[in-house]
Amino acid sequence: MQQFFQTLTTGLSDGAIYGSLALALVLIYKATEVINFAQGEMAMFTTYIAWALMDHGAAWAWWAFGATLVIAFLGGGLIQTIVIRPLERASVLTVVMATIALLVILNGLAAWIWSPQLQFFPSPFPTTSWVIGGVHISKQDVGTFGVVLACLVVLWLFFRFTKLGLAMRAGALNPNAARLLGVRTSWLLALGWGFAAALGAVSGMMVAPTVFLTPNMMQAVLIYAFAAAVLGGLESPVGAVAGGIGLGVMLNMLGTYVHPVTSELRLPVALLILLIVLLVKPAGLFGRVVVRRV
Numbered sequence: 001m002q003q004f005f006q007t008l009t010t011g012l013s014d015g016a017i018y019g020s021l022a023l024a025l026v027l028i029y030k031a032t033e034v035i036n037f038a039q040g041e042m043a044m045f046t047t048y049i050a051w052a053l054m055d056h057g058a059a060w061a062w063w064a065f066g067a068t069l070v071i072a073f074l075g076g077g078l079i080q081t082i083v084i085r086p087l088e089r090a091s092v093l094t095v096v097m098a099t100i101a102l103l104v105i106l107n108g109l110a111a112w113i114w115s116p117q118l119q120f121f122p123s124p125f126p127t128t129s130w131v132i133g134g135v136h137i138s139k140q141d142v143g144t145f146g147v148v149l150a151c152l153v154v155l156w157l158f159f160r161f162t163k164l165g166l167a168m169r170a171g172a173l174n175p176n177a178a179r180l181l182g183v184r185t186s187w188l189l190a191l192g193w194g195f196a197a198a199l200g201a202v203s204g205m206m207v208a209p210t211v212f213l214t215p216n217m218m219q220a221v222l223i224y225a226f227a228a229a230v231l232g233g234l235e236s237p238v239g240a241v242a243g244g245i246g247l248g249v250m251l252n253m254l255g256t257y258v259h260p261v262t263s264e265l266r267l268p269v270a271l272l273i274l275l276i277v278l279l280v281k282p283a284g285l286f287g288r289v290v291v292r293r294v
Helices: 002-032 039-054 062-087 092-114 139-161 163-173 175-180 185-210 219-232 237-257 263-280
Strands: 129-132 135-138
Touching (some): 002 135, 002 185, 002 219, 002 237, 039 062, 039 092, 062 092, 062 185, 139 163, 139 185, 163 185, 219 263, 237 263
Antiparallel strands (some): 129 135
């Protein structure tokens, strides 16, 4: 039981990170019906910005965390305005190719500015553990889960109880009707990209302490997040979070109790889960099948 609870806490921490990035993917998909393949690289780039801000101080500073979220939000809105908005009338494939090009550009730009060498990113939480009933619960895992969960709750409250959040939901649900009612959907899309970028920044800053900071650190996390989004349903924000937490717990449990599933096989197992979900329930666990009349 001690091993079970330790594996569970690690799985919840990993799953919260996957869920936050999966929610960022879902936010953009609901608004544009396009997967942003640059979401992970956007998170990586803003994590480097946080590292650069903290490099001017002695250690981790929460002001750097808040400043990075603001920078990520503004950067996400700027990318939507400069790169995505001119492609509004283009095909979905064209927009997808633009996000892939953005992925390559951000990756190369980060390597050029900060070098591709491994960099140490300090953790905002103590690396010690609580011992409860013989179970060692990592303070870093609990802190990571708490930060990601708090960001998700704030985002949910914004979309549920504010006029701007409700307008963004309406614009994503039916853009044409929202335009007729006077809603400026183009600006709402920029806000959506900003929120998605901020969520990605949270994922990056929570991932970086567990691995070394490199330009490629978020590429595997993006695949896990994509698998989590598909598992929960690409049009369901709740499903994205639930899928991320479920995937994180599942992968950690398999790694602990199924010996052939080593750390090297985590990514193939996630892709296998993704394939099974697509074959059995393409809409995801929380998604719904949309029927269009032709």
